[in-house]
Amino acid sequence: xxxxxxxxxxxxxxxxxxxxxxxxxxxxxxxxxxxxxxxxxxxxxxxxxxxxxxxxxxxxxxxxxxxxxxxxxxxxxxxxxxxxxxxxxxxxxxxxxxxxxxxxxxxxxxxxxxxxxxxxxxxxxxxxxxxxxxxxxxxxxxxxxxxxxxxxxxxxxxxxxxxxxxxxxxxxxxxxxxxxxxxxxxxxxxxxxxxxxxxxxxxxxxxxxxxxxxxxxxxxxxxxxxxxxxxxxxxxxxx
Amino acid sequence: xxxxxxxxxxxxxxxxxxxxxxxxxxxxxxxxxxxxxxxxxxxxxxxxxxxxxxxxxxxxxxxxxxxxxxxxxxxxxxxxxxxxxxxxxxxxxxxxxxxxxxxxxxxxxxxxxxxxxxxxxxxxxxxxxxxxxxxxxxxxxxxxxxxxxxxxxxxxxxxxxxxxxxxxxxxxxxxxxxxxxxxxxxxxxxxxxxxxxxxxxxxxxxxxxxxxx
Numbered sequence: 001x002x003x004x005x006x007x008x009x010x011x012x013x014x015x016x017x018x019x020x021x022x023x024x025x026x027x028x029x030x031x032x033x034x035x036x037x038x039x040x041x042x043x044x045x046x047x048x049x050x051x052x053x054x055x056x057x058x059x060x061x062x063x064x065x066x067x068x069x070x071x072x073x074x075x076x077x078x079x080x081x082x083x084x085x086x087x088x089x090x091x092x093x094x095x096x097x098x099x100x101x102x103x104x105x106x107x108x109x110x111x112x113x114x115x116x117x118x119x120x121x122x123x124x125x126x127x128x129x130x131x132x133x134x135x136x137x138x139x140x141x142x143x144x145x146x147x148x149x150x151x152x153x154x155x156x157x158x159x160x161x162x163x164x165x166x167x168x169x170x171x172x173x174x175x176x177x178x179x180x181x182x183x184x185x186x187x188x189x190x191x192x193x194x195x196x197x198x199x200x201x202x203x204x205x206x207x208x209x210x211x212x213x214x215x216x217x218x219x220x221x222x223x224x225x226x227x228x229x230x231x232x233x234x235x236x237x238x239x
Numbered sequence: 240x241x242x243x244x245x246x247x248x249x250x251x252x253x254x255x256x257x258x259x260x261x262x263x264x265x266x267x268x269x270x271x272x273x274x275x276x277x278x279x280x281x282x283x284x285x286x287x288x289x290x291x292x293x294x295x296x297x298x299x300x301x302x303x304x305x306x307x308x309x310x311x312x313x314x315x316x317x318x319x320x321x322x323x324x325x326x327x328x329x330x331x332x333x334x335x336x337x338x339x340x341x342x343x344x345x346x347x348x349x350x351x352x353x354x355x356x357x358x359x360x361x362x363x364x365x366x367x368x369x370x371x372x373x374x375x376x377x378x379x380x381x382x383x384x385x386x387x388x389x390x391x392x393x394x395x396x397x398x399x400x401x402x403x404x405x406x407x408x409x410x411x412x413x414x415x416x417x418x419x420x421x422x423x424x425x426x427x428x429x430x431x432x433x434x435x436x437x438x439x440x441x442x443x444x445x446x447x448x449x450x451x452x
Contacts, residue, residue, distance in 0.1 A: 053343020094302030
C-alpha cells in the first residue's frame, strides 16, 4: 500500500478535506483512548449529508464496524469501513459543546494555554463547516471513531472507557467524493478526570477497486442497493 | 417504562386537529402550552421535529437528549434538548412507555436502500416535511432544517451487543403522549405514510393533536 500522505491530528484539534471517490483513509489511535469525530457532505451539493439514523436502520445496527457503510440522506454511500481492529464505533453520543467541556474539565482559554486550550467539538465543527458556507443548521449526529456507547436491556447508555487500545486502526474507502469535517476533541461521555488529548494518525492512499464479493457491498442486501445508488449517481457524471 | 395519564380535559383544548396519514402539521407552540399527540387507531408513527421559534437554527437534538438523560429511549420525564443543550419540551404524560429517536424518518431515497430501488416513488415522511417547509416559507425552514427527528409511538429496540430492530409498536388505539413546551417552538409532524415496515402496522392511520394553554 503506497501512502500518498500521512499526518497526525493531535488531541483537541480540527480539520477538513475533500476525499475523492476511490481513495482510502486509515485512522490510527496512536496512544489509545482517542476520539475522532466526523461529518460528511456532498461537496457538489452540501444539502446531501451524513445521516446517522439511515446508516443505523439500513444496516440494523447501533455500532459501526468492518462491513458497514456510512449513508447520506439521499440513499448513497459516502464511505465504507473496509478494515477495523476496534469492533464498535459510536454515532449516537454526539458532540460536546463549550458549556459541557467547561463543566467536565474546566474552561481553559486560548489566552491562558495557547493551542493547549480545551477546544470543544461543537465549536470545532462550526469552524470547519463555515469554511464551506455551512453553519449550525447543517450539523448533524456525527461519527465518533474509536468510541463505544452501548445500551443495556433497559436502554441505559454507558461509555466504554479504555475501549480502543494504542495502535487500533479503522480504514475507510470513499465511494463518492466527500467533504469531511473532523475533530479530535473529547467524546462528551468520556469520564476522564483531565481533558483527554489523544492523537490520531491519518494515512491517505488509493484503495483497490471494489470487488464483486467486497465485504461492505455484500454484508447486507441493503448495501448492495446502496452501492447501486452510487453507481447510478456516477452514471450521471458525478452530479 | 413509566406510564402516566393526563389530567387535562380534551374539551378544554384550544386546538383539536386530526392529521391524516401521509399529511403534515406545522404549528407554533408557545412556552407553557401543552401538546398531546393521540395514536387514534394504534401502531401509527408520528415523525416529529422541533425548532426554537426565535432562532430555528437551534432545534431538537436527538443525540444530546439521549446522552444527557442516559437512556436510548424517550418516555415520561424525558427532556427534549436543543442543539445548544436547552430544554425545549418535557414529556409530562405518556400511555405508551417509550418512543424512538434513533430510527429517523422514511424518505424516498432511504426506501430504495431499505426495500427496493423501484420503491422510490412511494410517499414518505420526508416528502411531507419538504412540502410543509416549501409551502410555508414564512417559517424560514428549508431542507437544511430537516434533521434527526423523534418517532412518537415507534418501537425500535436496541440490544447490548449493538443490534437495532424495528418491531410492532407498544402503542394502541387511543394511547397518547403529552409534552409541555418550555420555550416558544415550531413543531413539524409528519403522520408516517410508510407501507413497507411494521412501524405503523402496514396500515397508516390518523393522528390527533390537541393543544392546551
